[in-house]
Amino acid sequence: MADKHKHVDEVSGVETTGHEWDGIRELNNPLPRWWVYSFYATIIWAIGYAIAYPSWPMLTEATKGMLGYSSRAEVSAELAEAKAAQAGNLERIASSAVEDIMANPELKQFAITAGASAFKVNCAQCHGSGAAGGKGFPNLNDDDWLWGGKPQEIYQTIAHGVRHAPDGETRVSEMPPFGDMLTPEQMQQTAAYVVSLTQAPSQPHLVQQGKQVFADNCASCHGADAKGNREMGAPNLADAIWLKGEGEQAIIDQMKSPKHGVMPAWLQRIGDPVVKELAVFVHSLGGGE
Incomplete structure (x- = not known):
């Protein structure tokens, strides 16, 4: 029953709180009990979470939490597990010729996956994320190869580069300028x-x-x-x-006036196993022979 001393809104029939601002009154509609209890539960849960897990920042580090959980330690463990799982394949790639990797379906698939990651880090800047190239940078998806599209030929090009002077085995081709030879x-x-x-x-x-x-x-x-x-x-x-x-x-x-591009030699930069992975990956793009 409404208190006769309190103001009641004529439209809704609900008591107001007694507050008024420029003729505007606030209805006194308390939140449902279930909502209030849920809110209290989240507060209790948050306090428990802050105690159990790292949460509060300190001067040099955050509080450890009673459970001793660490997301960094979890990631480190997952990385160590992944590296251990890869170790066998990495050793087999390091000791195998490119042709042998291609002949082994399991090892070939591993090399393609690893090569795709290495390509994004080392090659996409010039050849594009999709390996479609651009003006002056070859498209690696088609079947047009300057130096050959077989796996070993691709390996040779990646390993020693093109016109990379410091590498004695680099690919070299020079088109002479015909401006002084032809009219x-x-x-x-x-x-x-x-x-x-x-x-x-x-x-x-x-x-x-x-x-x-x-x-x-x-x-x-x-x-x-x-x-x-x-x-x-x-x-x-x-x-x-x-x-x-x-x-x-x-x-x-x-x-x-011929334009001569330069591709760096990658063998010394990223190592023989990664070069093999890249060669298998590039060959798998569809243009490999």
């Missing part, structure tokens, strides 16, 4: 011929002349059919896959 007209003719191998050139009448210029100056490296030479790192010009730029002007620019 502008001859370079236009050559570009028209190269483009004609995959699409229509802007000046079709230059193709035949360009074919002869190509045979005299370019075929020794790129081959008479312009399909490249992997022993020399000369790219295939007849597959519409372009590393330095697409189009006649890009071809002329490359002939005039």
Whole structure:
């Protein structure tokens, strides 16, 4: 029964608390008992949690908690367990040739998984997170390989790099600048011929002349059919896959002043087992031979 001395809201029929602000009154609606008890329970639970587990920050460290639990110790134990589980496979990879790893389904799958992680750390900065490359950086998903796409060939490229001077076994290829050897007209003719191998050139009448210029100056490296030479790192010009730029002007620019990329040698940086894992992973992307 409402106290007759207390104000009752006319709309809701509920007593007000007696507080008033600019004519606005507060209804006196206490929280349900179950909610209040639940709130008290969470307070008790929080106090117990703070006592049992590390919680309160001190000057140099947090309180230890009566249970002595440590998330860092838990993570360290999980890492140690993972390393122990991997130890056998890591030893087998270290002592096996790339071809032997490829022939062992279990070891191959382990190498692919490990290689994917190593790729993100060491290779994605240039080749992209999906290994699709970019201008000046090869796409590792396709089947166009400058130095060969077999597992051992990929291993060799990763291990010793490309044009990495400190490594005596690095891949080396140098395209000479033709700006002083060919006239502008001859370079236009050559570009028209190269483009004609995959699409229509802007000046079709230059193709035949360009074919002869190509045979005299370019075929020794790129081959008479312009399909490249992997022993020399000369790219295939007849597959519409372009590393330095697409189009006649890009071809002329490359002939005039060639761009030579450099890939570091990774063997000394990350070790032989990781290089093998990377080689197996790259081969598995779909373009490996």
